[in-house]
């Protein structure tokens with residue numbers, strides 16, 4: 037049997053490349069030292085001694101794995117401790133942990149929406165959100181990225197044809213680096229009697245006075261479900277949904293990726309707790325990510341005339357054709373930088389890009405040198421740039 041993929045980028049198949057060693061901000065691959073601009077470990081917490089210590093201690097006390105789902109025998113005190121820490125961080129009554137962000141979205145969305153309901157989703161939402169919507173069987177409407185008028189036009193026309201209405205966005209878009217207008221979305225959802233669900237996968241840890249993300253205590257009440265992950269800025273693995281107590285109890289009984297999947301392993305749970313505790317005390321890591329990002333954005337503008345949307349640590353350099361993006365990534369690689377080309381279906385056709393992830397482990401020199409390398413790459417591959 038042959039597998040015949042049906043999307044264009046298969047002319048440039050993706051492949052895996054095992055890392056041999058990691059240093060702060062650096063990967064070693066094939067004996068080569070490359071500055072890592074492709075990691076979501078934005079705060080550099082994955083190697084923090086407090087996370088490692090917490091993981092080892094929990095492994096000693098509770099074992100390597102949970103042994104069952106939460107509703108069987110996998111539910112330990114530390115899972116609840118993590119949920120309390122998340123609820124407090126996010127300013128919601130309760131939180132529920134899932135195995136990953138992918139599982140959180142594909143479990144939560146079908147639990148709260150189904151046939152007869154409608155979901156209004158930003159066009160650039162993450163694949164796990166799209167898969168959750170498809171699994172739900174609800175009617176799926178996509179609005180133009182960050183375009184409230186496009187959303188409102190769809191709501192006006194369709195609101196009354198469906199029972200429950202869910203508006204679904206990310207707070208910080210994973211491939212664009214720009215932010216949703218949460219306050220305006222809360223206003224919209226109230227006017228249409230809808231629910232609002234926001235995925236904060238890339239914002240938690242990086243934004244907010246205490247690393248809570250872009251939904252702070254003044255907004256939390258207006259957002260019915262907040263998704264966040266432990267695998268990105270928090271340096272661990274797993275994900276949560278922060279909700280009311282009522283909604284949590286409902287999800288415990290309805291979310292199939294929660295019910296039918298093994299609980300997160302104790303070492304991972306404890307490292308996640310340690311990461312949340314660090315958010316308050318290690319504010320300087322957050323400040324450094326944002327300072328590095330501002331530096332990168334200012335230099336991109338000054339040196340290359342590129343002005344990516346937003347202010348965040350995710351900086352897309354849009355190239356256009358997937359072949360040009362891959363060529364540019366290879367060029368940067370040859371100059372000592374680990375960056376990834378992102379192309380369809382991850383991003384829309386014709387918007388292939390280099391996605392630069394800025395972290396607290398980068399220094400200004402890393403960024404300056406990357407800029408030189410990008411300028412050099414553009415002189416070869418600049419034609420397709422839009």
Ligand SMILES: *Cc1c(COP(=O)(O)O)cnc(C)c1O
Nearest residue numbers: 136137138162210235237265267
């Ligand atoms: C990464 C990501 C996820 C998936 O989270 P994992 O824990 O890696 O499965 C979900 N939503 C968004 C917006 C993401 O960027």
